[in-house]
Amino acid sequence: MSKTLFEKICDREIPAEIVYEDELCVAFKDIHPQAPVHIQLVPRKAITMLSNAESSDQALLGHLLLTAPKIAAAQGYPDAFRLAINNGAAVGQSVFHLHVHILAGRPFKWPPG
Ligand code: 5GP
Numbered sequence: 001m002s003k004t005l006f007e008k009i010c011d012r013e014i015p016a017e018i019v020y021e022d023e024l025c026v027a028f029k030d031i032h033p034q035a036p037v038h039i040q041l042v043p044r045k046a047i048t049m050l051s052n053a054e055s056s057d058q059a060l061l062g063h064l065l066l067t068a069p070k071i072a073a074a075q076g077y078p079d080a081f082r083l084a085i086n087n088g089a090a091v092g093q094s095v096f097h098l099h100v101h102i103l104a105g106r107p108f109k110w111p112p113g
Contacts (some may be wrong), residue, residue, distance in 0.1 A: 036105025
């Protein structure tokens with residue numbers, strides 16, 4: 001199977017401004033930022049979307065949630081950030097490799113649009 005866009009970024013085949021990486025995940029700045037801080041946190045494993053994750057991915061998903069606050073803190077926002085996961089084209093997913101949007105640095109409305 002061909003690599004996803006985000007796999008290519010993880011493997012440094014496509015350039016991106018990587019701000020964090022470890023053995024399980026990579027985080028890089030979004031190419032079209034929607035906030036002063038807008039980072040994509042992606043697992044190295046190419047899970048298409050959250051609803052396709054399996055029980056064997058439990059530790060990986062937990063790792064993403066525990067890592068996101070550390071990345072937000074490193075960007076200067078330890079306690080004021082929003083995480084978003086779009087699951088499916090109907091709600092705005094455009095890259096079919098699971099990713100957590102980390103957004104910070106401006107006010108955010110609720111409910112989201
Ligand atoms: P989605 O709409 O799937 O939830 O989010 C995909 C995100 O990936 C968007 O915020 C989009 O700007 C970002 N994105 C798409 N292509 C690239 C790329 O080539 N490089 C980077 N850094 N971000 C990308």
